[in-house]
Amino acid sequence: MISTQSILPKHYYDLLTFEQELSRVFEQNWIFVGFKEHLSKNNDFITITIGNTPVVVQNFNGQISALLNICSHRKATLQRDVRGNRPLRCPYHCWSYKSDGVLAGVPQNRTDFGLDEAAKKHLALKQFTVDICGELIFVRVAARGPSLIEFLGPYFSILQRVSTDFTEQVQEGSFLWNTNWKIACETVLEVYHVAGVHPETFANFAKAECEIENFNGHTTGNTPLQDATHKWWAGARKHLKTNQHSDFKEYNHFFIYPNLAIGLTNGSLMSLQTYDPIDPTHTKLNYQLKMISKPNDRVISEAVKTAINLNFTQFNHTILEEDRVIAESCQKNMPHCNVPGLLGKCEDRIRHFHNAWRLDLNELLEGL
Ligand code: FES
Ligand SMILES: [Fe+2]
Structure with a gap:
């Protein structure tokens, strides 16, 4: 026989299989997220969910960063559109973030929070690996793994x-x-x-x-x-x-x-x-x-x-x-x-x- 077997039917509908796929397939491999042309200007962004992880990929003065799209304050979604142009500032209470995910601004910080530089760093958004091939942008959620070229x-x-x-x-x-x-x-x-x-x-x-x-x-x-x-x-x-x-x-x-x-x-x-x-x-x-x-x-x-x-x-x-x-x-x-x-x-x-x-x-x- 020269034919081979497909995977078991249950892996096409089983919830456990699906959950494993989100973390073991989608969060481990490089995933295509969009075209360079959509991130050509300062503050251009793309949002995408990779596995279980909501990600925002944004242009910060020419630097492209992939960050967790969830505010560290009380967990609002930072960028809500699939694509757009807007600073990375939370629509709820206006906390804003820098390209490395560290807090840039907290309204009424001095009187209401008293966050120093170390505390702001601690509240940084998780950052993911981003790389470009030609016009295509890829993100890898997993901290470790092969480079995009590999x-x-x-x-x-x-x-x-x-x-x-x-x-x-x-x-x-x-x-x-x-x-x-x-x-x-x-x-x-x-x-x-x-x-x-x-x-x-x-x-x-x-x-x-x-x-x-x-x-x-x-x-x-x-x-x-x-x-x-x-x-x-x-x-x-x-x-x-x-x-x-x-x-x-x-x-x-x-x-x-x-x-x-x-x-x-x-x-x-x-x-x-x-x-x-x-x-x-x-x-x-x-x-x-x-x-x-x-x-x-x-x-x-x-x-x-x-x-x-x-x-x-x-x-x-x-x-x-x-x-x-x-x-x-x-x-x-x-x-x-x-x-x-x-x-x-x-x-x-x-x-x-x-x-x-x-x-x-x-x-x-x-x-x-
Ligand atoms: S939830 Fe983002 S600033 Fe409050
Ligand atoms: Fe077809």
């Missing part, structure tokens, strides 16, 4: 390259899926499902073949595009006055363990997705569509741009919906089975994903 290995230079080559914002959004975060990730890790799930969309777009590479659970899947797709994109590039990427010309897909996926279409369009665990059976899927950067001097008509963008944003949405429906059906059925599923050769990227997950949860859970 963690990404050969994917560091790939991400550096694609994130700086695909920068023209087209669309962003998010969906709530009624699935475990792992089922959501698994939908993008194989092309075996294309004939069944996407007969009118992805099947006409790419061939159901895949060449796979793996590094510590991060994987690549290179899928050749259909001739008609090559033609459509050549036409689109002509209208959009962009050039094709020199290295990636098919459907080149990268998955960064545990929850970041980047797909490149014909060296022209990048789709970046993250899968945020909400609870054992709910996941927030966030997506960003970006075109390859355009040479500066080229002016294009907004109408042409809108028409072409509409075509592939709708295509992206239809495919996501097709994946959501099938993934939610698998999720619903998991509690009715206790025998693990099977992974064929074509589903090898899922095997690598599961192996990285098993390594993180080793010795903590029975029957992985």
